[in-house]
Amino acid sequence: MSIRTKPPPQPLWGLLIVLYPYITGLVAGAFIMASLVRVFRVTALEPVYRLSLLTAFAFLLCAPLPLLFHLGRPERCLSVLITPHLTSPMAIFGFVYAWYLMAVLLLELWFDYRRDLVEWSNRTSGLRGVLYRLFTVGVTDVSEPALRLDARIGRFLSIVGIPSAFLLHGYVGFIFGSVKANPWWGNVLMPIIFIMSAMVSGIALCVFNYMVLTWVRRRTADMRCLDVMAMFLFYALVLDAAIEALDWIHRVYSAEEGFVVMQAMAREKLFYSLNVAQALLGTLLPLLLLGGIQLARQSVPEIWRRRIYFSSAVLIMVGVLAMRWNVVIGGQLFSKSLRGVMSYKMEFAGMEGWFMAAFLFVLPFLILTVLIKLFLPAEPPRWRRRCSSGCSGLNDACRPPAPVQAERGGR
């Protein structure tokens, strides 16, 4: 079949729109990671609780940037909030985003940090002290009942946060899944696939961040925490791989109208990013590596476990990025009449170029570095250390226990 219809010059949604669901997914995943501690009381993960929250926050701040920069008329972006068209999946983004940022993440962080902010603002001078004092918003009550209330509100926000995180990212999946004009996108499973891959990539990011942070601080990572993180990462990856496989089995088996063009894409245009990066390196290899460790954790020495966790996390993050690429770019490489494919030539400069994309991906890490400098001291503050009597460390009268490895790098 020879074809030369009217192809658009380039895919309309480029690299920035690849980055947008990727970053949003990392936010959702990192938040779920944090709620494992707060809601499901997985105490082994305490060392990464605050790091995950800060990660989610840093990435959430950057999440709308790719979307904003890709708009034809970015100066009109507020119209989405002022005159939202309620049948559009995209119109709700502003609200979901605002809800998640303001009502969930920011509040949870504030309630979790309130006591530290008060203490730090008392102990620190200079610009940093002013910052801490600003962040307390003038609330300096750190009495036992107030702290108990903080903890309760924090847990409640976490519980609200889980469906919100699902909403934030499931909704991003719906933006693509609702496009019935495009057989590559229009798919009921899309929101679920996006949620699952978000969790996987978010947990992988937390593993990555935790290991890099401990390395930078010349500490040893808490092995129990890492093992548990890797376990959750493995099970999330199993679920994610199962649902994505189901999606593909359904596509191949039902072989609907767009199947021929999809086949051509998987064999040619997306061969490396789909088969190699997403399926083989991003899913299968980490599944084998992490699954192997689940089976024989005791017989693998710590150093090797650490190496495997780190490389699996990196592989998974690359794999999920490839998945976003395959969805966003792949869905635009064939014409609307399902005839003919085109190529995507990435540019270096310009709004949609890879320099811009790289900058937007590095930006949240820079923000996270500043946040860690400010809010995640290498030694957890004395008043936050858990005491052996199990009073959750809120009681100042308790004698702080000797610092153990488990508490390094976190609270």
Add this chain to the structure above:
Amino acid sequence: MKPRLSRRTLLGRLSALLAGAAVLPAVQRAKAAVRKILVTANAPPGYDPADHKWVMAVDAHRCIGCGLCVEACKQENHVPEGPYFRTWVERYILAKPAPGSGEARGDVHVDSPNGGMHGYPASPIPAEEIQHSFYVPKLCNLCHHSPCVQVCPVGATFDAPDGAVLVDPKHCIGCGFCIQACPYGCRFLSPVTKVAEKCTLCYHRITRGLRPACVEVCPTQARVFGDLKHPGPDDPIQKFYRKNRVQALKPHLGTEPRLLYAGIDKEVR
């Protein structure tokens, strides 16, 4: 045990429902009024969009692929240079099956170089091997249930009461969602204005009693245009519907295109 649905809550909910039902028509009226204002902003004073229902139809039997419609559209609507089209013409060449292949049809060749504006190169399939060949003009399908309107995050694109699907270029944020959602590839992001652009049925012309530029220049009357609310004597649209068995593109998507075709083939999507 306390009943779960007390009289008080039931009454409360019922009255809320009633209030909602009372407000709904008002909201719809307001929406219609806003649409009317939006439309009349582009139309001459005195034009009532509620009094018309414009529609186009394509008789592919008649199209000779001259590309005049594409050129007229580009000029009339200042469509940007390059691969940007509000309307374009595709050429379909269906080859005979190879002898003994057991197939009903051979290869399918589809092209539309530069939207068909300056004609087509010689057929890559030799004349004696061609089973069918024909031209299909494409443009906005004027859907009853337009996915492009549904997905616009700011409501910049809308169904005008007179049947045109329009974009408010002063409100569009250029996100491109409508372009992705259009199943027929009829929209593009203007490289000049950076907002979505599409066929308006030459709104500035039809609201002044003229026909769209593409219809005006078509030498074979392959494009038929008319007002369903005011069928004239010997109305071309009514005649088209009477004479032809028609079909729409991609009917399985449920968009219910109002643009209907005569004389196309299953290969046309």
